[in-house]
Every structure is written in structure tokens, then in C-alpha cells.
Amino acid sequence: MGRLSHAAQRVHTHATRLLQNTTHTYPPPWLPTIQTTPPAQKLVRPALRRVQKPGKKTSRIFQPVNLGYEEDKLRWEYFNDHPWELARPRVVLEGDGRDVERWDWGVELDVSLNRPRGGGGRDEFGRTVEEWEEVMRRQAARPLNGEAVIQRQKYLLHNTPLTPAAAYDKSRKELYRLRHFREISVRVAREEAESTGAFFGMGPLEVGMQLEDRAYENWRLWAEKEVAALKQLQGSAYTGTGAEDEGDTVPEVEGGREEVQEVSQAIPATRRGQEAKGGAGVRV
Numbered sequence: 001m002g003r004l005s006h007a008a009q010r011v012h013t014h015a016t017r018l019l020q021n022t023t024h025t026y027p028p029p030w031l032p033t034i035q036t037t038p039p040a041q042k043l044v045r046p047a048l049r050r051v052q053k054p055g056k057k058t059s060r061i062f063q064p065v066n067l068g069y070e071e072d073k074l075r076w077e078y079f080n081d082h083p084w085e086l087a088r089p090r091v092v093l094e095g096d097g098r099d100v101e102r103w104d105w106g107v108e109l110d111v112s113l114n115r116p117r118g119g120g121g122r123d124e125f126g127r128t129v130e131e132w133e134e135v136m137r138r139q140a141a142r143p144l145n146g147e148a149v150i151q152r153q154k155y156l157l158h159n160t161p162l163t164p165a166a167a168y169d170k171s172r173k174e175l176y177r178l179r180h181f182r183e184i185s186v187r188v189a190r191e192e193a194e195s196t197g198a199f200f201g202m203g204p205l206e207v208g209m210q211l212e213d214r215a216y217e218n219w220r221l222w223a224e225k226e227v228a229a230l231k232q233l234q235g236s237a238y239t240g241t242g243a244e245d246e247g248d249t250v251p252e253v254e255g256g257r258e259e260v261q262e263v264s265q266a267i268p269a270t271r272r273g274q275e276a277k278g279g280a281g282v283r284v
Contacts, residue, residue: 008039009038009039011034011039012034012038015027015031015034016031070154071151071154074150074153074154074168075146075147075150077168078146078149078153085145085146088145090145102141102142103138103139103141103142104135104138105151105152105155106155106159107138107139108152108174109144109149109152109174109175109178110174110175110177110178110181113177113181144175144178144182148175149171149172149175152171152174153168153170156170156171
């Protein structure tokens with residue numbers, strides 16, 4: 001107890017002895033790997049400590065360092081201006097971090113809109129049809145989202161004399177132009193397909209409205225039940241005298257109003273014979 005376990009460092013030696021002293025003739029596939037790359041001697045990295053001068057407080061060496069990147073400020077600016085970009089579906093799987101080797105952020109985001117239309121001409125950036133095809137082949141899988149704007153803006157800041165505001169405007173307008181073009185293309189293709197008899201299901205807006213109507217209807221039924229239960233509770237707790245007074249009313253006689261007379265100045269059948277504070281109504 002209390003000692004470091006070096007069992008991982010003796011795996012190769014133990015496996016070699018087993019192969020020599022037993023009938024095993026085929027070594028395991030991991031044996032050459034352990035032989036060429038043995039485990040480390042120190043399994044735990046020692047904590048780094050700073051040398052403190054006498055009379056000073058101990059430095060907070062165990063707190064993590066606040067890491068900051070250049071893209072963080074660009075991301076804050078973009079997503080602060082476009083909060084609904086965060087609602088777009090994204091793939092959250094971690095990549096290999098080598099996107100800069102696949103995609104050239106020096107190429108504008110809306111490069112597909114600048115394609116030369118035949119005739120061996122060139123686009124506004126001086127590309128021919130063949131050069132455009134090569135660019136599109138490399139940039140076909142490049143994402144079209146807020147991160148593309150950030151990477152494009154970072155490239156413009158480092159490789160062009162544009163100011164941060166000008167680079168931001170240029171990159172985001174390229175995104176707007178290409179996204180608008182794709183939305184119109186999808187809408188036109190849908191209308192053309194529907195004109196020839198194609199049928200499409202409900203879109204995201206229709207599905208959202210249907211879910212919202214269903215939730216509202218459920219809430220309305222729940223509210224009606226709650227109101228009915230509240231009224232029933234209030235009615236059971238009411239102790240008024242209106243209903244009792246209706247049964248105690250004296251009916252009128254046929255001759256008109258009932259004649260009332262005082263029959264005695266004192267209440268009969270009492271021990272004290274106290275004076276009456278009012279008369280008693282008697283039918284004649």
C-alpha cells in the first residue's frame with residue numbers, strides 16, 4: 001500500500017516469459033508495439049510550482065489559465081448581431097482541426113455567383129471557366145454559416161488592408177448574397193415541381209404552426225377546467241342568506257296587504273315578563 005503500481009511496465013517482460021515457457025507460439029499483436037513504445041516511467045505528471053520570493057503570497061498556480069483566441073471577439077460580434085444564427089442546426093462532432101488545409105478562405109463565399117457564363121470569358125476576379133471549376137471542386141464542402149463568415153473575416157484582416165469593420169461587412173454580405181440565391185433557387189425548384197404534379201409535405205413553418213395550435217388548444221381546455229373548478233369551489237364556500245330568506249317570506253292574502261296589529265306589550269310565556277321591543281304580526 002502506498003507504492004506506485006509498475007504492472008504496466010512489466011507487461012512486455014511477463015508476456016515474453018510466457019511465450020518462452022509455455023506452448024504459446026503466436027505472440028499477441030500488441031507485443032511489438034509495446035516493445036517499440038514502452039509505457040512511461042512516471043505515470044503521474046508532477047505539479048508545477050513557482051518559486052516564490054520571501055514575504056510574498058503564494059501564487060494561485062492551481063487555477064486554470066484564461067485562454068483567449070482571436071476568433072472569440074469575431075464570434076461575439078457576429079452572433080451578437082445575428083442571434084438567430086444559433087438556432088440553425090449544426091453538427092457538434094469535434095473535427096480534426098485541419099479545415100484550413102481543405103478550404104481556402106481567401107476565396108469569397110459567394111464564388112459560385114461569379115461563374116463566367118461560357119465564351120471563354122473571365123469573371124470579375126479574373127478567373128476562367130477551368131479555374132472556376134477547380135475552385136468550386138475545392139470549396140464544394142465548405143460550410144455556409146456564421147463560422148464561415150468569421151474565418152473569412154479573419155483571412156481578410158491578415159491578408160488585405162481592410163479595416164475590421166470593412167472586412168466584417170464584406171464577409172457577411174457575401175454570406176447574405178449566396179444564402180439569398182440558394183433560398184430563391186430552392187423556392188423556384190419547388191414551384192416548378194408542384195406545377196408538374198409533385199406533392200410535398202408540410203414545411204418547418206407549417207409544422208411549427210400545427211404544434212403551436214395544438215399546444216394552445218390543450219391550454220384552452222385546461223383553462224376551462226380550472227375556471228369551472230374555481231367557480232365550484234367558490235359556490236361551495238358561499239354562506240349567504242338569500243336562499244333562506246326566500247323561503248321565510250309570508251304570502252299575501254287575497255284582500256291585499258296583511259293587516260298587522262300589536263297584540264301585547266309584553267312577550268307571553270316568559271319568566272320576567274320583559275317589555276317587548278316590537279310587535280308580532282298576526283293574520284286576521
